[in-house]
Amino acid sequence: MKVRVRYFAMLRDAAGVAFEDVAGDFASPAELWAHLAGRRAFPLGPAEVRVSVNAVYVSFDAALRDGDEVAFIPPVSGG
């Protein structure tokens, strides 16, 4: 499967890209995060970020499907 991962704010700075397509066998955002965090020096841990799939907030153990757009949401600061 392949998913598109989008990065914002401090996670985008850490990743060096705004998005990337990642191939692998990821059952959930939790598995995807573990894979990505093994390759990159993220400044945040999984307990500090939320996750969305196809622009809807979901839990870290939600199911992932081929072609999903996944975003790990660092602490927000709107307003």
Next chain:
Amino acid sequence: MFRLQDAPLPTPAGLLPADDPACGGLVAFEGRVRNHDQGRAVTGLHYEAYEALALSEGQRILDEARVRFAPARVAAAHRCGTLEVGEVAVVVVAAAPHRQEAFLACRWIIDQIKERLPIWKRELFADGTSAWVACGCHHQEPGP
């Protein structure tokens, strides 16, 4: 309707016209860029959003407010891009038959926006440096 835009935001009256004769109270909140934060001089803010999620989540907040504070009428808009000190970053308007519901709905919506909307602000300091405002500790501040 929830709006997210690069252009300057409408006024509260432009966002939610006070044209409902059943609503006797209207409360508006504007969040503006201030010139300081935690003792440092700030010259502006840069807002970045995950647009698709911000639009759907912003709409969800307004829909929830309509149920929670029925029959209140509500609207909100958030700015993106680079703003100077004094510019309006967010507008929330709530109208209701009586003032109590209008105040409560407006307060609830801005609190939800600050907690849930995928928008990040980068502070631009007078000394030329900049930094993302997002450390979790920000939630404990009294707010704008």
